Amino acid sequence: MIKVLIPSNKEFLHFKNECENLYKKCQDKICDEKSFEFICNNTFFYMFVNDNKLIGGIYYFLDENNKLFLNGFANRKMHNLNLECLKMSLDWFKGDIYAQAQNRASALCLLKCGFKRYFKNIFVYEN
Secondary structure: OEEEEOOOOOOHHHHHHHHHHHHHHHHHHHOOOOOHHHHHHHOEEEEEEEOOEEEEEEEEEEOOOOOEEEEEEEOOOOHHHHHHHHHHHHOOOOOOEEEEOOOHHHHHHHHHOOOEEEEOOEEEEOO
């Protein structure tokens, strides 16, 4: 069973260091220069855990044009769980959700979850 943790959950602290290390490892692939602390404190950040194993994190934020964007990072070799986590999180927000795919794997993941190409490497989930 997948557990969703937010920074205010006590259990979040059990996985915080591991999640932060994963974020730093993936940071160049997701093109986010902000610190892990920044995304935990200034976005809608969700950590996903399955059987006490960290899957990854997804965070939602408003861009400079007030469009809701998401970004995320995950452990490798958990593709089906990553899709499940992303699909689950899409139901938590109303309105269109945008994402920028930095690589082919990200684009495929977004397409499998119902996103459509909006412009070049920008995708939209019409909600």
